Amino acid sequence: MDEAVRAELTRLRESIDNIDAAVVHMLAERFKATQQVGRLKAEHRLPPADPERERRQIARLRELAVSARLDPVFAEKFLNFIIAEVIRHHEAIAGDSGRPGN
Numbered sequence: 001m002d003e004a005v006r007a008e009l010t011r012l013r014e015s016i017d018n019i020d021a022a023v024v025h026m027l028a029e030r031f032k033a034t035q036q037v038g039r040l041k042a043e044h045r046l047p048p049a050d051p052e053r054e055r056r057q058i059a060r061l062r063e064l065a066v067s068a069r070l071d072p073v074f075a076e077k078f079l080n081f082i083i084a085e086v087i088r089h090h091e092a093i094a095g096d097s098g099r100p101g102n
């Protein structure tokens with residue numbers, strides 16, 4: 001590979017690695033918050049999913065994506081993917097809190 005091309009690829013990949021690390025840290029913080037929401041919902045016997053809240057989040061994220069020149073379809077898919085995992089966690093928490101000793 002041409003030396004200049006290799007240097008440019010390395011520079012871009014360093015940036016990608018930093019962004020991936022930031023995404024992991026941000027997701028970890030998001031899941032910390034949603035675990036607390038899951039416990040709150042379980043304690044108060046609230047349903048794991050809130051479709052109206054999701055509708056507002058998706059509309060907002062799609063708008064943000066458009067202004068950031070990110071594909072809004074991708075942004076919606078990404079949020080739905082995360083929310084599906086969160087709902088799975090909420091359901092697990094609700095299941096556990098219904099067991100004796102919890």
Ligand SMILES: O=C(O)C(=O)C[C@]1(C(=O)O)C=C[C@@H](O)C=C1
Binds near residue numbers: 049090
């Ligand atoms: O805000 C809530 O009620 C949550 O449980 C969090 C969250 C989310 O991950 O943003 C997950 C599930 C709900 O359907 C809506 C939103």
